[in-house]
Amino acid sequence: MLLEIKNLEVVFPMRQGDLRVLHGIDLAVEKGEILGLVGESGSGKSVLSKAVMGLLAKPGRASGGEILFQGQDLLKADAKALRSLRGNRIAMIFQDPMATLNPVLRIDAQMLEAVQGHRKMPSAEARRLCIEALRKVGIPAPEERFLNYPHQLSGGMRQRIAIATALLNDPDLILADEATTALDVTIQAQILSEMKALCRESGTALVWVTHDLAVVSGIADRIAVMYAGRIVECGPTQEVLSRPKHPYTQGLLDSVPSAAQRGQDLRQIPGLMPSPSALPPGCAFNPRCLRAKEACRSNQPVMTQTPTGAFACFNPLSEGDRA
């Protein structure tokens, strides 16, 4: 197992006490696997990926659990050990390509520091490595682009540079946080398929964090669905998409535009995700759930294992419900 998250809790200390945003997350990523992490805004999916990187925004901190990366608990690692892992064994790509590159530094400076921060390498060789990475992610005339400033490049180009930077040290794991959300749909599709090909080729595991089920359906081997700081369902992509167990997953699927009948209104999930400071008792989804029962309003459902995955629901959808 490459990455194993066990019972992870993340809190943000507030004046009124700790605000818990992640509740007992269990998640595993195998070597070379592509995992889609799906959820609405505020579900905690970004916090989860930042927690793995050790980059939680202050004063947020992991208050319990383990994040085992190749057997090493990242929560117990010191700053130096974490820094030597980041950008080296675990890389991350962010949402907004317009903001992730430093506007006043050239691309070469920003890529070279990712190489030379981790291994001693002659400058000429490091440059060659960077230009090769740029070529790999489909940047035309990489030698010239390498000497550009970010503002001279388009959003899609900048995201490719961020991806190339992430790939520089052949990481074992890449976390992509809404990495194509800010891009045009056509660029998004290109980058997705290139990303998939690159990871398959190098055997890199990829966690693709997104709110868009349509995006992960094409790329992911497995899907984990998050709601209000918990994982509510996970399993192989085909299984989750065609036979969802959790009503929330079903709701997400119903609200994908391509699933709707022409001319009809999109089906949406009524209501909003509760804020972490005002979670309802029982299952956090119960106020929005059409299948909620008595037990859902008082008890927290635990993960139920299925042959291929797991779900946390007292009243899961069965074959009959979907017919």
Add this chain to the structure above:
Amino acid sequence: MLQFLVRRLLQAVGVLAVMSLLVFVGVFAIGNPVDVMIDPAASEAERQAAIVALGLDQPMWRQYLTFVGNALQGDMGKSFVYNQSASELILSRLPATFELAVMAMLIAVAIGLPMGLWAGLKPGSWADRLLMTISIFMFSLPTFWVGLLLIMGFAVTLGWLPSGGRGETRELFGVPFAFLTWDGFQHLLLPAFNLALFKLALVLRMVRGGVREQMTSDYVAFARAKGVSETRIVFKHVLRNIMLPVITVMGLEFGNILAFAVVTESIYAWPGMGKLLINAITVLDRPVIVAYLMITVFIFIVINLIVDLTYTLLDPRVRTGGAK
């Protein structure tokens, strides 16, 4: 780049033209210099002779045209008091003010920048809170009062530094400077520090605010995700982004010191331009006032140009044309 420079020069000429008119009209409104300068016991005939000699019998618009005509040939008129070219008079005082201003800026940046970084990187710490409180005092205490306190403390009580004057000077490229001799340097310290206090607080607060804002930006998170060390993030990534607004404000402040170091120069009897201006105003020495203000405007234009050029060096987004 060339296009940019030409455009800026044309703008500068426009600003100077407008400014000359404003200054001229403004100085006219202050009062009649003849009333101040001529011996009250002088006869009416002598009075009239003086007015004609100074050209004050002409209507204002003609005086202005004469002034512009002369100014275009580099002649800003003669001081009524010193009977010496006004621009030469002012320029002879410029080095003193200039070294005072440079020293003050150096002190402000040398102390304000590291302190601002420290406070900004540890928001809410005791150091941050202490520096913020001190900077409020630096902002709000009046310069002349702090200047007097400094004299009391360092010159009178401790006797470490001289209380006024410029001390011994040494020539550099034919221009006398005080900072080149130990005695002159000691004379320079107190007035420069007094002038620096406000700018120091300004730099400190701007850098602190900039650091706090930039440290939460995406590019810093991405740099961390690349495994870049915190030291490199602060000095290579963040500092350069913060310097842009700091340089703009420092440029303007530098102009401010050059033009309006009046109070400090008076307290420390520093023979600079500010002291000359104050004297010129009290005796309504019009040519000196006008020439002084024109030179000040010119200095501001030059400083702004330098600031803009520095910007293009630091921020690639401002560079016009040059980049591919």
